[in-house]
Amino acid sequence: MNCPNCGAEVRDIDRFCGRCGAEIAKGSQEAGQQQGTYQQTSYQQSYPPVDTRKSKLVAGILQLVLGWAGVGRFYLGYNSIAIAQILVTLFTCGIGAIWPFIDSILILAGQVPVDADGVPLKD
Numbered sequence: 001m002n003c004p005n006c007g008a009e010v011r012d013i014d015r016f017c018g019r020c021g022a023e024i025a026k027g028s029q030e031a032g033q034q035q036g037t038y039q040q041t042s043y044q045q046s047y048p049p050v051d052t053r054k055s056k057l058v059a060g061i062l063q064l065v066l067g068w069a070g071v072g073r074f075y076l077g078y079n080s081i082a083i084a085q086i087l088v089t090l091f092t093c094g095i096g097a098i099w100p101f102i103d104s105i106l107i108l109a110g111q112v113p114v115d116a117d118g119v120p121l122k123d
């Protein structure tokens with residue numbers, strides 16, 4: 001089948017178009033064959049469209065500039081890590097801010113590939 005938005009070819013099991021991110025409406029006639037193809041599918045195809053994903057660049061820069069406040073981690077939904085970074089920074093009089101700084105490098109380098117919900121970050 002093809003994407004109703006951009007016409008790109010998509011697999012029957014995909015919920016979203018891989019090219020434009022549009023949601024694919026399922027025809028009821030496909031329900032029968034869906035089970036047969038299910039096992040060949042890659043689960044990552046059912047993630048939300050790229051436009052709604054969090055940006056690796058935004059997260060990395062937030063963490064780089066405001067990492068002592070855990071802002072990059074809050075942005076990604078890792079609230080407990082963010083709070084820990086604030087506490088470590090406070091209790092070490094700022095020395096512990098090296099952690100969120102390193103964290104920002106890791107985010108920008110793609111070492112934190114998903115947000116707290118397990119959704120991949122976009123570049």
Ligand SMILES: [Zn+2]
Pocket residue numbers: 003004005006007008017018019020021022
């Ligand atoms: Zn499309």
